[in-house]
Amino acid sequence: MDHRILLITTGGTIGGKLAADQQDEQMIRSADQFAMLLGDTIAYLSKKYGLKIEIDTIELCDIDSSDINHEHWIQLAETIRDKYDEYESFIITHGTNTLGYTAAALSFAIANSSKPIILTGSQVPAGLPGTDGLANLQNALRVAIWRQDGQPIKGVVAVFGSHIIAGTRLKKDTEFGYDAFKSFKIGNIGQIGRIIDINENNLKKHVSYLRSGLYPEAKKAKDLHCEIDFDMRIASLTEFPGMRSEIFSILVEKHNIRGIILRAFGAGDPCTKHLEAFKYLKREKIPIVITTQAPNGNSNFQVNEPGKLLLENNLAIPAYDMSIESQTTKLAWLLAKVKKADLGYSELCREMVNDIRGEVKVLWEIGI
Incomplete structure (x- = not known):
């Protein structure tokens, strides 16, 4: 053989x-x-x-x-x-x-x-x-x-x-x-x-x-089912105390960024001063995926008040347990579908937390 x-x-x-x-x-x-x-x-x-x-x-x-x-x-x-x-x-x-x-x-x-x-x-x-x-x-x-x-x-x-x-x-x-x-x-x-x-x-x-x-x-x-396009108009940022919120609008308006990944604090808990910036991104239909800086953390918007505000207002996409490699390539892959009008903003947000290749496990925490 x-x-x-x-x-x-x-x-x-x-x-x-x-x-x-x-x-x-x-x-x-x-x-x-x-x-x-x-x-x-x-x-x-x-x-x-x-x-x-x-x-x-x-x-x-x-x-x-x-x-x-x-x-x-x-x-x-x-x-x-x-x-x-x-x-x-x-x-x-x-x-x-x-x-x-x-x-x-x-x-x-x-x-x-x-x-x-x-x-x-x-x-x-x-x-x-x-x-x-x-x-x-x-x-x-x-x-x-x-x-x-x-x-x-x-x-x-x-x-x-x-x-x-x-x-x-x-x-x-x-x-x-x-x-x-x-x-x-x-x-x-x-x-x-x-x-x-x-x-x-x-x-x-x-x-x-x-x-x-x-x-x-x-x-x-x-x-063979192949979809091989990637839209790399992505910014990947790490939050730090005192980070200015204007960076988000500058990236979109000056650099044509179409998607953002933010390594925030805690379980996906960015500073609440960024809320207006996140509302701006939602109006502009710019998806923002929020992960955690904790090496073994899980970004789920269910633990602390900053994350819960994002969840309640549907302002960002939790990364859950996705690696930064999978977050980045998946977002670029989905943005290419948006660019070709095969996918809309809301659909992209749903697909980012849909486990399609074994990349994410959605963890829903239940209080004690």
């Missing part, structure tokens, strides 16, 4: 994109070199599982992931869509700085893949002593061909260190350790070490988002 995999490279640490004085001629840089690194692993897995594993490569770009933007998300989604019928799995190598954003963006852009779309990278460049690049690539390959009862791990996931994480829950946790990413607010899909240990409940939930009343899981490209 043939199992064809498309390896798409974008640069990043795994591809040797470091500061000039940190680079080394031993680094692995090209997509073809990555494929060659996997030769022994491919031979072993082919024999073990009775597969004919073949890897083709595409170098989408070769940049530091801090320079990845929505145009690259679109190119990645288009490549997967265009090559969907030719391959059983897709592996993307990517820098760690923005890996969470790309994973979330692809999760929204490609709704119903029945095939694995796996992102990985490394903390130490491939080819250097101590690199985790080869191990992460090997583990991505293992996940790409993994089956349970004939079914793969479908949709967008990341394989990094010992973790297998859903695309909308990927969060970078450290700049140093090999387990650089964690699953934000929910458990992993699985762990990978000597074996692949899948959390069946988490996998079942992840897979459940790949089909809906509007579309089934796509076996063929013609059935």
